[in-house]
Amino acid sequence: MENKSHVLFNNLMYSCVDKKQRNNESFVPEHAFGYIISGETHQKTNEGTRIFSAGTVGVVRRNQLVKTEKIPGLDGEFKSINIFLDQAFLRRYSAEHKLAPAKPYSGESIHLLQPDPFIKGYFDSLMPYFDHPERATDNMAELKTKEAVDLLLNFNPDFYDFLFDFTEPYKIDLEAYMNQNFMFNVPAAQFAKLTGRSLASFKRDFEKVFRISPGQWLQQKRLNEAYYLIREKGQKPSEVYLDVGFENLSHFSYTFKKTFGIAPSRV
The missing domain is CATH 2.60.120.10 (Jelly Rolls)
Structure with a gap:
């Protein structure tokens, strides 16, 4: 082959x-x-x-x-x-x-x-x-x-x-679902489908619940989880970034430092 x-x-x-x-x-x-x-x-x-x-x-x-x-x-x-x-x-x-x-x-x-x-x-x-x-x-x-x-x-x-069973996901509790699944790095359209919504209604419902856009919320939620895992659990940035939903280490490190004022390797 x-x-x-x-x-x-x-x-x-x-x-x-x-x-x-x-x-x-x-x-x-x-x-x-x-x-x-x-x-x-x-x-x-x-x-x-x-x-x-x-x-x-x-x-x-x-x-x-x-x-x-x-x-x-x-x-x-x-x-x-x-x-x-x-x-x-x-x-x-x-x-x-x-x-x-x-x-x-x-x-x-x-x-x-x-x-x-x-x-x-x-x-x-x-x-x-x-x-x-x-x-x-x-x-x-x-x-x-x-x-x-x-x-x-x-x-x-x-x-x-x-x-x-060909039925599609029905409309579920958005806040609970997102708090359980924020670490999965999938497009907003996939989150919309899995919570039983169109993309437009997902974004609208999301901002009603969280008072912030999905992209901003996901980034902050993932960064906070990463900070906790590094600071409290002793994990390395290279072990954490994929688990919390980032695609690459350099982008994670840049965003982490911009948000917390310190490199993840120095927490």
């Missing part, structure tokens, strides 16, 4: 990295069905960090905020396969199979699956396509995605509502 670290055809993705790597994106827009071949992944949500090791098979629900870090195993590599089950595909599947409307889903956002030879065999069957992506076709990706949905429904019929 020309690019060993990342092979993607359509909605099927194989990852292989030989050093610790953080995902750039914090927002999971579509359902993902994944298998960790080697190494482990650390997933941080507003409820804390969960560690998933080699052999883990799981399903992650769409519209989640999560920070993911890939950690190589003893063999020196992290390897995983993910199948993204987007809404357009699931609507086609639902129509093709004449499925009844699903009930609104309110269960867990991440489900771990017990070992199953059919699911393991399914992921193994994808590897030849990642090794030879020139042999992969759109039709093959569609067929393998249908197979993934069939396997999940056969494994546990309760996945029906998980997969086929």
Whole structure:
């Protein structure tokens, strides 16, 4: 493979990295069905960090905020396969199979699956396509995605509502949500969607609640959290800036000093 670290055809993705790597994106827009071949992944949500090791098979629900870090195993590599089950595909599947409307889903956002030879065999069957992506076709990706949905429904019929609930997030308490999720570095449009609002109503409601714009509030909230972690918890700026929602260390250091009058390394 020309690019060993990342092979993607359509909605099927194989990852292989030989050093610790953080995902750039914090927002999971579509359902993902994944298998960790080697190494482990650390997933941080507003409820804390969960560690998933080699052999883990799981399903992650769409519209989640999560920070993911890939950690190589003893063999020196992290390897995983993910199948993204987007809404357009699931609507086609639902129509093709004449499925009844699903009930609104309110269960867990991440489900771990017990070992199953059919699911393991399914992921193994994808590897030849990642090794030879020139042999992969759109039709093959569609067929393998249908197979993934069939396997999940056969494994546990309760996945029906998980997969086929097409409703969007409803309007929720903005203040509580933002205080729980400010450290996720996503655009305001994503925060708007996740709180059940248009971007315009999100900005309007935000300023009513916080008396400040979303951008200003997020920056100050992240800086205050960083100051606390450095001053009270003894963490280093290089350990903190990504965790609180900044993209790069130099911008974080500049903004921190401008706000508090002291470099983060000297707190």
